[in-house]
């Protein structure tokens with residue numbers, strides 16, 4: 436039996452190095468015991484030390500596996516190291532094993548990764564800082580209780596978002612600290628170490644009560660997006676029950692006082708009432724994305740065109756970026772490509788109202804030509820910057836199937852570029868195990884000059900969509 440002592444519960448590099456060495460030597464998964472920290476000491480000396488095993492012949496694994504492993508390893512499931520090692524051994528002889536979506540090991544690992552992504556998202560959404568006066572000046576401190584070992588993985592988000600503040604996020608297992616230039620981690624602490632009250636809290640509660648929109652109240656959705664266990668660390672949570680109770684009266688008042696003029700589409704510079712949505716919901720993400728400045732494309736576009744469709748959609752379609760008409764309307768796929776898409780969906784028996792449609796890049800990229808705005812392909816930097824939104828949409832939607840329409844969508848979904856022809860129609864998976872199908876973008880059909888070829892390609896596209904419909908039903 437080989438016993439591997441990992442440095443901590445989230446020690447991905449320790450697992451990777453040991454797993455690589457063991458797998459190269461062909462060590463059977465049943466002959467490896469994975470242990471964390473002091474656990475190994477209970478069993479005396481390790482036999483034989485992994486580092487002394489000779490290096491066996493190298494083999495390649497799909498890139499998606501490393502991404503999956505890096506995420507799934509953060510799960511609290513004590514079997515995660517062993518499960519990942521079993522998968523690695525399988526990939527040694529079957530390079531495409533991860534693509535078997537119905538395989539129990541592949542599904543289980545996908546579920547672990549999904550739970551971790553979701554926990555990271557919850558941490559991003561539900562951490563609330565409180566101001567604390569220290570000798571070195573003002574510092575912001577938050578208490579959070581993650582389900583999985585995610586503090587290190589979640590912390591860079593807070594560095595980006597609160598770069599100029601000094602802050603600490605305290606959790607029972609690990610703490611993250613940012614002093615304005617260096618991110619450090621320390622051991623976990625008890626809840627008592629986190630401050631309970633401060634002046635910001637009262638202000639935050641006033642703000643929350645003011646932006647709470649009773650007409651959009653969906654208590655069920657609020658509870659599922661903001662589970663009760665997080666409430667005790669959210670100052671605004673104490674208001675929720677009373678706001679829910681008064682929602683019916685307040686929305687009746689809002690209707691009475693509603694303006695009679697129709698709403699106009701959003702325009703820059705116009706003061707609008709602050710919209711609101713339950714933290715951690717798709718709507719909250721959409722509102723956040725409305726102010727996106729993650730790449731320069733926001734500067735010339737009219738608005739962010741966020742995805743649309745039901746939050747429980749089984750299928751998510753991802754396009755490239757909004758076109759001229761989408762940019763003006765603020766909705767995806769409403770222009771010429773959208774019409775081709777709608778017809779094909781209908782022929783394939785897919786109800787557009789039941790699916791979620793979004794884009795890899797959420798601002799229109801164009802060059803002006805007289806009065807026209809000519810579409811420009813987004814570059815890798817823009818696609819990567821916008822993955823920020825796409826990934827969060829997928830975490831919240833948890834679809835049964837994702838469809839990449841064209842190569843930009845595929846790049847946005849996988850983070851790396853690959854020719855569409857090499858993967859079209861194949862059963863692919865995202866890093867978290869969600870099934871992925873790639874097909875052409877509907878505008879490809881619009882651009883084909885030859886009518887015969889156009890008809891041939893339209894039939895192929897329809898065939899892909901029919902397959903999508905069948906897979907979504909089976910999943």
Ligand code: URA
Pocket residue numbers: 754755756757758761766767768769770772773794876878
């Ligand atoms: N093309 C896309 O990729 N997305 C849209 O929303 C419209 C056209």
